Amino acid sequence: MDTFDFEELRTRREKSQITNMYFEILACKNQQLQRHYTGAELSLNLAERQKHAFNMVQIHYLTEVTVPSARKRVVESYDIGPNNDDLYPNIWPPENTLPGFQAFMENFFDIMNIFKDALLGLLEDHYEVSKGRFSALHNMAQNELRLLHYPDIKTELLKDTKKAVRFGQHTDFGTITILFQAPAGGLYFRSMNGNWNEILSSKTDAIITFGDTFERWTNGRVHAGVHCVQAPSQAQDQTGERYAIAYFGKANRNQSVGVLPEFANKLESPKYEDMTAEEYNQYRMLSLY
Numbered sequence: 626m627d628t629f630d631f632e633e634l635r636t637r638r639e640k641s642q643i644t645n646m647y648f649e650i651l652a653c654k655n656q657q658l659q660r661h662y663t664g665a666e667l668s669l670n671l672a673e674r675q676k677h678a679f680n681m682v683q684i685h686y687l688t689e690v691t692v693p694s695a696r697k698r699v700v701e702s703y704d705i706g707p708n709n710d711d712l713y714p715n716i717w718p719p720e721n722t723l724p725g726f727q728a729f730m731e732n733f734f735d736i737m738n739i740f741k742d743a744l745l746g747l748l749e750d751h752y753e754v755s756k757g758r759f760s761a762l763h764n765m766a767q768n769e770l771r772l773l774h775y776p777d778i779k780t781e782l783l784k785d786t787k788k789a790v791r792f793g794q795h796t797d798f799g800t801i802t803i804l805f806q807a808p809a810g811g812l813y814f815r816s817m818n819g820n821w822n823e824i825l826s827s828k829t830d831a832i833i834t835f836g837d838t839f840e841r842w843t844n845g846r847v848h849a850g851v852h853c854v855q856a857p858s859q860a861q862d863q864t865g866e867r868y869a870i871a872y873f874g875k876a877n878r879n880q881s882v883g884v885l886p887e888f889a890n891k892l893e894s895p896k897y898e899d900m901t902a903e904e905y906n907q908y909r910m911l912s913l914y
């Protein structure tokens with residue numbers, strides 16, 4: 626079932642808009658994805674309203690959890706993985722609390738997986754590896770879909786990272802991340818020259834960036850995008866609430882995140898050692914504490 630019109634992506638590929646750090650923001654013209662995005666935002670609002678019935682903040686696998694200091698991390702998030710996952714089963718709110726939420730999220734997860742595979746296809750062409758090479762390393766679909774909500778907050782608190790942090794600077798652990806944000810501002814990516822650029826996008830723009838696994842596979846040819854969420858540049862005294870959705874493409878857990886043979890430089894030793902994606906995930910999680 627190919628529900629996408631990928632012509633837009635292909636055209637962009639021909640214009641070489643894949644950089645070594647990110648894809649150009651892709652306007653998501655796909656109707657189905659747009660509908661899902663809007664729906665997810667609605668569900669999120671609903672979940673927010675139902676907070677007392679269902680505690681949305683769920684520590685699933687990965688997750689950045691709490692910051693070990695007096696800093697207040699002002700975000701709540703809800704993560705799901707594949708629905709057949711025995712290692713980290715999804716935790717769903719009761720059906721009568723959020724009717725249709727589970728079915729909706731499972732479908733959204735599958736749709737994002739198709740989108741992710743299309744992007745991997747473009748990357749296979751771009752980096753001249755054999756067709757299906759990258760997607761085969763993801764074929765267990767052990768990806769993650771995360772809904773994020775940042776409550777409104779006094780801007781002066783957000784301007785001082787000792788007081789409050791929405792999402793501190795980090796790279797994602799996986800291969801590629803597809804992000805959607807409601808147009809509230811405050812998402813920043815660090816460019817190669819060290820400047821931070823605020824990404825202003827509409828809610829149907831897909832912001833696509835590389836994660837650490839891709840950097841490792843390509844022996845550093847690709848750079849994981851460093852990003853954070855803080856006060857929007859245009860914030861008044863009070864920074865309004867913000868919604869975002871992140872889809873993290875993840876390698877199969879038993880797949881190595883060491884340098885792929887296609888990217889190994891025969892003259893020097895690889896920059897990144899072999900370990901499985903699951904070991905790498907655990908290692909990165911532990912280093913956050």
Ligand SMILES: O=C(O)CCC(=O)C(=O)O
Pocket residue numbers: 771773792797804805806812852854869870871
């Ligand atoms: O809220 C956002 O836009 C970014 C969230 C993020 O970077 C993450 O969940 O890894």
Ligand SMILES: [Fe+2]
Pocket residue numbers: 795796797852
């Ligand atoms: Fe992130």
